[in-house]
Amino acid sequence: xSLLSLEKFDCNGESTSVGVRWERWKRALFIYLEASNIDxxxxxxxxxxxxxxxxxQEVFYNIPGANIEPSEGVDVFExxxxxxxxxxxxxxxxxxxxxxxxxxxxxxxxxFEKFLVRLRKQADKCQFTDKDGNIIDQITExxxxxxxxxxxxxxxxxxxxxxxxxEANTLxxxxxxxxxxxxxxxSNGNEEVNKVNSRFKRNFDKPRNVQHGCxxxxxxxxVATDTKCPARDxxxxxxGLKGHFRQxxxxxxxxxxxxxxxxxxxxxxxxxxxxxxxxxxxxxxxxEMAQKEEETEYVFHIDDDVEIDCTIGGVETKMLIxxxxxxxxxxxxxxxxxKKNKVILYNQHPNPNVTFMAxxxxxxxxxxxxxxxxxxxxxxxxxxxxxxxxxxxxxS
Numbered sequence: 001x002s003l004l005s006l007e008k009f010d011c012n013g014e015s016t017s018v019g020v021r022w023e024r025w026k027r028a029l030f031i032y033l034e035a036s037n038i039d040x041x042x043x044x045x046x047x048x049x050x051x052x053x054x055x056x057q058e059v060f061y062n063i064p065g066a067n068i069e070p071s072e073g074v075d076v077f078e079x080x081x082x083x084x085x086x087x088x089x090x091x092x093x094x095x096x097x098x099x100x101x102x103x104x105x106x107x108x109x110x111x112f113e114k115f116l117v118r119l120r121k122q123a124d125k126c127q128f129t130d131k132d133g134n135i136i137d138q139i140t141e142x143x144x145x146x147x148x149x150x151x152x153x154x155x156x157x158x159x160x161x162x163x164x165x166x167e168a169n170t171l172x173x174x175x176x177x178x179x180x181x182x183x184x185x186x187s188n189g190n191e192e193v194n195k196v197n198s199r200f201k202r203n204f205d206k207p208r209n210v211q212h213g214c215x216x217x218x219x220x221x222x223v224a225t226d227t228k229c230p231a232r233d234x235x236x237x238x239x240g241l242k243g244h245f246r247q248x249x250x251x252x253x254x255x256x257x258x259x260x261x262x263x264x265x266x267x268x269x270x271x272x273x274x275x276x277x278x279x280x281x282x283x284x285x286x287x288e289m290a291q292k293e294e295e296t297e298y299v300f301h302i303d304d305d306v307e308i309d310c311t312i313g314g315v316e317t318k319m320l321i322x323x324x325x326x327x328x329x330x331x332x333x334x335x336x337x338x339k340k341n342k343v344i345l346y347n348q349h350p351n352p353n354v355t356f357m358a359x360x361x362x363x364x365x366x367x368x369x370x371x372x373x374x375x376x377x378x379x380x381x382x383x384x385x386x387x388x389x390x391x392x393x394x395x396s
Contacts, residue, residue, distance in 0.1 A: 006032050008053030022088035025052075026081070042070055044077035056084075063087055097125040101134070105142035112143070112168040132161040139164055147171050215326065216244040223326065312386070313343035313373035328375075328386045329356070332368055335388040345371040352387065366390035 009025045011018070029051065033044055049057050060066050066083035070076050101122045106115040119135050128134045136159060140152045151167050152159055213220035217231040231245045239251040307318040312330075315338050319328075330338075352370040357363075368388035375384055 004032060004036055006051040008051065009056045011053075011055040011059055019089045022084070026085075041075045041077040045080050048077065048080060059087060060084065094127050097122065097127075101126050101138065104138060106144040108144055110144070112145075112148075112165075112172055115139075115143070116165065136161055136164055139168075143168070145171050145175070215250075216248060218245070218248055308377060311374075311376040312338060313345050315341040315343045319375075327354075327356075328384055329389055330386055332388060332390050335368065343373065345373040346383075347372045354387065356387070356389065 006028060010021060013021060029048060033047060038044055038047060049060060063083045066080055068076055068079055104118055104122060119138055123131045123135055140149055143149060148168050148171055152164060214222050214229055215224040216229050222229060232243055234245060235242050236244055236249050237246040238249045241251065307320055310317065310319050317334060348371040350369045352367060356365040358365060366389065368390055370385055370387045372383060372385050374381055
């Protein structure tokens with residue numbers, strides 16, 4: 001038992017708390033005496049003075065009647081404890097202590113167990129007849145969790161302090177778990193929103209005029225409307241029309257066969273010359289068309305021969321995969337179908353600043369309007385601009 005020890009009692013600390021310090025130190029002394037199997041009153045008194053320190057000894061020997069000689073029927077240890085209790089424990093006011101008890105409340109970040117410890121320590125000073133009942137009343141009135149208050153009131157007079165403690169600990173644990181779920185859901189939601197926004201911005205900020213090269217000669221450094229394109233005045237060896245090389249010919253096969261059957265070489269040459277003159281006349285007579293030359297798109301054809309299934313703005317439809325034009329065109333009938341099925345679109349314009357010319361034609365196509373939407377083919381998708389032409393049969 002020589003390994004057991006006890007801290008000295010601080011007699012010179014704050015005077016307002018000396019009574020509380022004495023009660024705590026006395027409790028530790030009783031635990032030591034029991035652990036050391038010290039049961040004789042003389043040895044208990046000696047342990048009290050030894051572990052209490054010089055300051056406690058000075059106080060003890062100056063209290064009248066504290067240091068008495070051992071005699072039969074007199075417990076010197078009980079007498080010493082009683083005299084020291086009277087010296088260190090000031091007279092308490094039951095009214096004041098109960099007032100202090102009623103002011104105790106649970107703080108927002110305080111755990112219920114700590115709040116309960118404070119209530120019990122103060123209740124010991126209040127001399128309550130029903131200590132547990134008063135603690136339950138104070139918890140009901142001053143607890144931080146309104147759910148706990150509801151449970152206490154719902155149970156009624158059958159509530160016990162043990163059940164209040166169980167309910168409070170359960171509610172604290174459940175609330176903590178719910179907060180963790182909320183934080184996790186919030187974190188996942190932000191990641192999804194950021195992912196969608198970045199993808200949307202990336203597709204819309206992508207320059208449209210760098211996705212394709214020249215549709216006439218295949219040069220990636222200029223577009224089909226470039227006047228310096230080497231294929232503009234060249235005759236196609238497949239269809240006989242001017243304006244593109246053979247490997248970039250997009251004329252329909254049916255139209256090629258028709259040319260081969262109905263026209264001789266001279267007739268094709270004369271027709272091409274007439275088309276060239278008509279185009280030159282159109283450029284000379286229209287200043288407005290000349291100013292918009294860079295915005296003019298040439299369309300070779302739109303037919304139903306080579307189509308794919310796709311989804312535009314959430315509506316399933318069919319699209320021609322190669323029309324000879326770098327822009328996306330849909331017919332008025334397709335536009336009506338998309339509207340009927342509540343297509344999701346953005347940036348709709350009734351009069352887009354762009355001109356479309358059917359290849360070999362002198363008149364621009366009638367444009368109904370334009371809009372931006374998401375187009376998806378299989379698992380791949382992107383956001384693009386679509387132009388609505390009034391009648392697809394005008395493109396040949």
